[in-house]
Amino acid sequence: MVKKQEQYDVVVCGGGLAGFCAAVSAARHGAQTCIIQDRPVFGGNSSSEVCVTPHGAAAFHAYARETGIISELLIEERARNHAPILENGWTNSVWDMTMYDMAMSTPNLSFHLNTSIVSVLKSSDRTISAVVARVANAETEITIEGKIFVDCTGDGIVADQAGCEWRWGSEGFEEFNEPHAPLKASKDTMGNSIHFRAKDMGRPVPFQAPEWAVKHEDPDYFYKQGRPFQSLHGGYWWIEIGVPWNTIYDSENIRHELTRHTLGIWDWIKNKDPEMKEKAANYALDWVGQVPGKRESRRIIGQYFMTEHDPANKTVFPDEIAFGGWFIDLHTPGGLLAPTAEPASAEGYAETSEYAIKSYCGPYGIPLRIMIAKDIDNLMMAGRNVSVTHAALGTVRVMSTTALIGQAVGTSAAIALQKGLALADLPSQAIREVKQTLLRDGCFLLNTENEDELDLARNASVTASSQAVCRGSEVNKELLQSGELGHHKEILHQRKGQWIAISEGVLNRVSVCVTNMSDTPQIVEAQIIPVDHIWDYRCEANPPIATTELHIMPGKYQWIDWDVQLSKADGLKSGSYVRLDLLANPQIAWHCGDGIVPGHTCAFEMGQGKMRRDWNGPTRSFRVDPPQYAYSPKHVINGVTRPYRYTNLWRSDTSEPLPQWLELKWEEQQSIGQIELTFPGNILWEYHGYAPFHRDPQCPKDYSLEAFVNGAWEQVLEVKGNYQRHRKHELSQQIRTDKLRIVIHATNGDPSAAVYEIRCYES
Known part of the structure; x- marks a missing residue:
């Protein structure tokens, strides 16, 4: 047996998506990092060995796809891979190689594959000094020392051997009063x-x-x-x-x-x-x-124990560092040996059943404290072994969510080392830096915006060559000409709602395209309701600011006008959303629009006063008068990089040809050495919704950066063939300028240039 010894700042045990994202993030932030994986490939359940494709919040919520490292990986895989994604069993080795490529290309990152943790060494009761690992088929044992250890083994192997408290099975209802908990505690787990x-x-x-x-x-x-x-x-x-x-x-x-x-x-x-x-x-x-x-084994007790009530009630945590949005998905213990399969499957994945209503949740925030071990001072967790109840695990456990958790853990570990902080002190003493770093690295947080004092763009004024307006969404011309009805989910079996962005606080008229399938006139009640954001699914929490009855004669594809005459005096707010709701009438179909208007999604009432994303989150047909200027250039410095409380996107006029430009201007000259960009695309749907060799049409393909130097525009960077959403560009040399432009010469198919965020840094 050959014995070796290695030393690192951060040692990540487990190479699934949580561990991989933790290790890459820690390494990117300067920590010498090692990842130990007991299989020949990275990815864990998502790898070609298991073939469970990553799921997350976007399965249930439009524009809720996870970003950051997991987004980089999935965008890259779709761009490279010839294979379609047909749910599970369809991952191939192109995904494995995409992860391997990132691991090989990440400075400060080392890894050991086919290597299993066999023991844990401690320097004190509360401190791990090293893990001992054995390389399969190599007769090699490695003692790997570290300053911070991250248990991403799924089974909590490191935490268990280090003596951490952990839980197994289901908590009883009497402990936390969780709606999904059984009456009595049980050792049964999902299979x-x-x-x-x-x-x-x-x-x-x-x-x-x-x-x-x-x-x-x-x-x-x-x-x-x-x-x-x-x-x-x-x-x-x-x-x-x-x-x-x-x-x-x-x-x-x-x-x-x-x-x-x-x-x-x-x-x-x-x-x-x-x-x-x-x-x-x-x-x-x-x-x-x-x-x-x-799916489930040990859950390690951390500084906070997250229950089902947190995702269900969207608890706002001061140390929120990730988000989730999968439903509370608890499989029946026993699986094939049980009387029935998991409840959702047993119901045929019904969307309006009592179980579906009770289980639907999010998007919700996730706190850092569930990732910091209670009993060991230098141990963190990421993945399905974090500090949650069995019921809460039902939503937290899916891989795109655990990938976000992993990135947050890796970032936190690196910051703790930089600042000389104990892990236990991170949530109170460095949480702002952790959050701001995650945002800068392309992640999204529900309750945090960009407040980075070093970001020079935040102090600039912003203009653009043109700006798109939202006039609504027309119906597919081929359907109009054929006279055929569209998708069955257009029928108003339940209340349906369409989000509309309001720019100037004035709305004179809205119109919808509907079909009356009966032989008699029909009445549909319509409401306009202020909403907090695009995931505000409450049917009756906010009182309508306008209501009416739409009278619809028999016939197909009719545009019905509603003169609402709303202004700020009526409660209409500029820079916010309202939801146009049509209440149930099964004789009426409200047609989908021809394509998706960015930031404008729809939902339907699932029951008990709660809505959920309708179908795959399309835009329903609507028209607004006056048109809404919902895509202002100034959005690129508002600190939010996806539709949320507003569209948050600059988009050029669709009728104007490319190239189009966006310009930052400062009152005084700035020294700029790094420029960071967030583009649209790849967030509306889950990864499964994208075809082989996909490059999102909205994402700029060819663009350049120009600085105004010595009275003329000078190109400082040119990029061709881009398809990634988040790009960081370090300039070859620092520039001094008071004006900076991004010029978008071509997209991957969309007629408009579009940008969510621009950041500028001195270095």
């Missing part, structure tokens, strides 16, 4: 899953299951117990087993049982199911996973 992938071969393909495969004979097991065949391509969430096995100690037993069930399920589909066997005749198994994806 592990494997995925499979099938391929259409274009001709009949037989399948014979081995004798040791589970033999499924009862159609009710699938059709009445919540185990639907969403796609013949594979990737079924519900191929899951936990109880009666322990998800850590019995992981190999679970893997074997999952394999037996997977082959038995495919045998049912191919050879027994009366309906599916015909559809599956040409399909062959292409891949069966053999590394189980794990």
Whole structure:
């Protein structure tokens, strides 16, 4: 056995998305960092070994996709990868290589793959000095010393061996009164899953299951117990087993049982199911996973213990450093061995059921304190092992959320080292710097805006070559000409709402395009309601500032006008949103617009006075008079980099050709050495919503930076072929200027140039 010793500032144990983002972030901020991963690839459950594609807040909330390091990775993967994303089972090794490339390209970052933690060394009761790791197939043992350790192992291996307090299973209802908690505490956890992938071969393909495969004979097991065949391509969430096995100690037993069930399920589909066997005749198994994806095991107790009430009530934390927005997704213990699958699956993923209403939450803030171990002074956690209840884990555990947590942990660790602070003191003594650093690195926080005193752009005045106005969203011309009705979700089965950005505090008229599917005149009640932001889903929290009844005659694709004559005196606020709601009438369809108007999304009432994103977050048809100047150049220095309480975007006039420019001007000359840009794109939908080789059309492709020097414009930087959302440019030499321009020469397809934020720094 070869024995080695290494020393680092930050040691990250675990190379899933949480650990990877933690390590990259710490290294980018100057900490000598090592990441230890027990598999041959990074990515954990998202890797090609497990193939669970990353989920997050954008699955339920428009414009809520996670940004920062996870965004860089996912944008890069889509730009490089030929493969479509069809839910789970479809990750390929291009994703693995995207992560590997970032690891190799990050200064200050070292890593050990195929390396497992075997023990933890402590210098005192409350301090870890090193971890001992063993490299598989290399007969090598490495003692890795560090100043700060981050447990991203999922199972909390480091925290457990260091003596930290942890929890397992479900808290009982009486402890925290959580709506999703069982009456009595339980040691049961959510289970592990494997995925499979099938391929259409274009001709009949037989399948014979081995004798040791589970033999499924009862159609009710699938059709009445919540185990639907969403796609013949594979990737079924519900191929899951936990109880009666322990998800850590019995992981190999679970893997074997999952394999037996997977082959038995495919045998049912191919050879027994009366309906599916015909559809599956040409399909062959292409891949069966053999590394189980794990949902739950140990949860390490930190400085704060987050309960279900926090995401449900959107608790505002002083140490908020990330956000989430997945629903409270708690799988049935036992999985395939339980009477039914997870509740959401058992309901067919219904959007208006009692369970769906109770479980829908966010976007909500996540505090740093759940990532700082209570019992060890130099230990942090990121991933599914953070300090939360079982119920809260249901929403926090998804990988895009844990990636944000990881980046926040890595950033916090680096700042603690720079300032010589104890980890326990970060939430009280350095939280502002942590938050501002995360924002500068492209992350988004619900309750924090850019207040960086070093950002010179904040003191500039901003102008542009042109500015788009919002007149509304017209209906697809092909639908109008064909006379066909659109998507079934256009029908007013429930209240539907459309967010409208108000620029000047005046709204004279709104119009909607609807179809009356009946033979008689219909009435629809309409309301205009002030809302706090685009995720303000409350139906009745704010009183309407205008109401009316729209009288709609039989017929298709009618534009119905409403003269609202609203002003600031009526409560209309410039620089804010209102929501135009049409209440339920199942005889009426409110049509979607032709394309998406940036920052203008829609929702429907799911029940109990709560709305949720409608369909995939399109823009419904509407017109406004006067047009709203919702895309001002000054938005690029307002400190917010996505639609939230307003559009927060500069967008050029769609009728004006490119190039278009945006200009910063100062009263005095500035010394500028670094310019940082945030562009639109890749935040409306989840990663799954984007095609192979995707480059978001809104994102500037070719652009240049120009400075006004010695009475003339001088180009200081040129970029071609861009598709990333967040770019940092260090100039070859510092410039002195009182005017700076970004000139956008081409986008990746959109007719408008657009920018969310510009930052300028001396160095």
